[in-house]
Amino acid sequence: MTAAIEASGLGKRYGRRWALSDCTLSIPVGRVVGLVGPNGAGKTTLLSLATGMLAPTTGSIRVLGGTPGSGPKQLAKVGYVAQDTPVYAGLSVADHLRFGAHMNPGWDADMAARRISQLGLVPGQKAGTLSGGQRAQLALTLAIAKRPELLILDEPIASLDPLARREFLQVLMETTAESQVSVIMSSHLVADLERIADYLVVLMGSRVQLAGDVDQLLASHQLLTGARRDPGALPASQHVVTASHTGRQSTILVRSDEPVLDPSWSVSQIDLEDLVLAYMGQARTEAAGPAAPAATKILEEKR
């Protein structure tokens, strides 16, 4: 089966700065993928590479088996809602549907019209006068109604108020439930993705820190709490993600495919947000070196 996104050694450089480096990923089809990372981590770069808006500096990326943006067929297979959900301010909502119909052979006019009326959008209204939430919904409708195999959403709800966020995610979940579309959606907030994503990619400092099925990721990570000891003394099957120590106690996050049997540990499950933050913290520690405490503090504040 072809992967939704297959990247190998993918990198993109702007001048001297690498926006994305050494990205190797294989995301299966039929998943709802959450792409999470702080601002500037390379999320937009990765998604732009997947739509063909950017060309890679190094490595390769294939989307649904094809080169991104390589032709009408490939373009038809991928629906994209770009950051800040651009629409034509001067065109009405109805004009946007006409635009979609003219530009996409697979256009589902009934579905588009139904969505617009469900959302309560006025067909004659100019898109420039829509609220942020309505504009995002219109952009999503355009992307969905072309009946793509893969829907790519770049921080579509970042600028929306909580109610609009919920409505947007609602529409998105309905869509994925009723069609076989694969979705990849980025956000800098895990909470946005937690409700819908069943696959997670964590991007930080232009590198992929973690990628995998959400349930498997949660099952394979355990938080160990117990009397203070050296993390290096753990069995080889238990890979240490983060470790923190107080005077008498150690708290260690380990990745392990086997259950932790050592009775001296109190073992607990970790939720998705903590898991993501642990990996981001780890990446930041590695990148920052001696300045790590300050970086951790920033992360704490972010929470």
Added chain:
Amino acid sequence: MIWLTWRQFRWQAMTGAAITTVLAIVLGATGPGLVTRYDQIGLPTCHSTCAALAGKFINELEFGTYGKLFDAGVVVMYVVPALLGIFWGAPLIAREFETGSFRLAWNQSVTRARWVLAKLGLVGLVSVAATALLSLAITWWASPIEQALSDGQSGSHFLPLSPLVFGARGIAPLGYAAFAFVLGVTAGVLIRKTVPAMAVTLAIFAGVQILMPTLVRPHLIPPAHATAPFNANTADDFEISNGVTMTLVGNYSVPGAWILSNQTITRSGRVFDGPPAAVCTSQSAPAQACNNWVNSLHLRQLVTYQPQGRFWPLQGAETGIYLVLATGLGALCTWQIRRRRA
């Protein structure tokens, strides 16, 4: 793609149509009056006095309302292509970059190359067609003047080959329109900001429009030469400055031609610039003495020109150059959009 292009372009198109309509009304309202004057002077029925009547008609124009209208028509034909480049060309894609809507457009099931070619093709064709209509209308309006000029007028600034009128007649404005439009689009693609792209379009277009008639057009076809004996008694200009240099301009002219240079040369082929003989600088000697001295030198007048009959060959060559430039810029645009990474 055609629908989208048209939908985004329709207000500009309507503005263009409105301006064209206003101009057509002005031309339609004043055109018949010019024909009436042409008839009143008796030009349609003249036999032997045609040249004189034509001269009278043209002379009247120089100082009358119709002459001013004629000049206004020339100005319009230069301004319209510039406006097309600024208001139709420059915003065409720059605005998509400014608003970010290109990211919406480029992710439909239409390749970027098709997207840009449809825009270039459709709006470009409308630009050229609108200019063609206007050129036809103004040519129709000015036809009595051109008819009169064909009766052997020379040196008039109304002549079709005179540098300014040439660019406002025939097919040259179509080339200008195509070039200005694609220039605007290209500036927009490269600069990605509408207003700076408009300014750059105007600057480059104006520059090209000045360079073309001064440096390029005279040499599109190797100019013709004519020589005539110089006669000081009938000279157009006869000047002595500082008592050492003489400037002589003969009266020989080529009817209907675009005179590129008019030199007075010596028998050895050198441009004559003096020095004048004593009879010419002396206060007491009669003027005729100086004329006789000049005539004794057997100077010749050398006129370099583009003859009247070359109007259409020159139009074809110039329009061709502009179309080649437009095509080249169009290719650059398409290539830029295809490799453009956002």
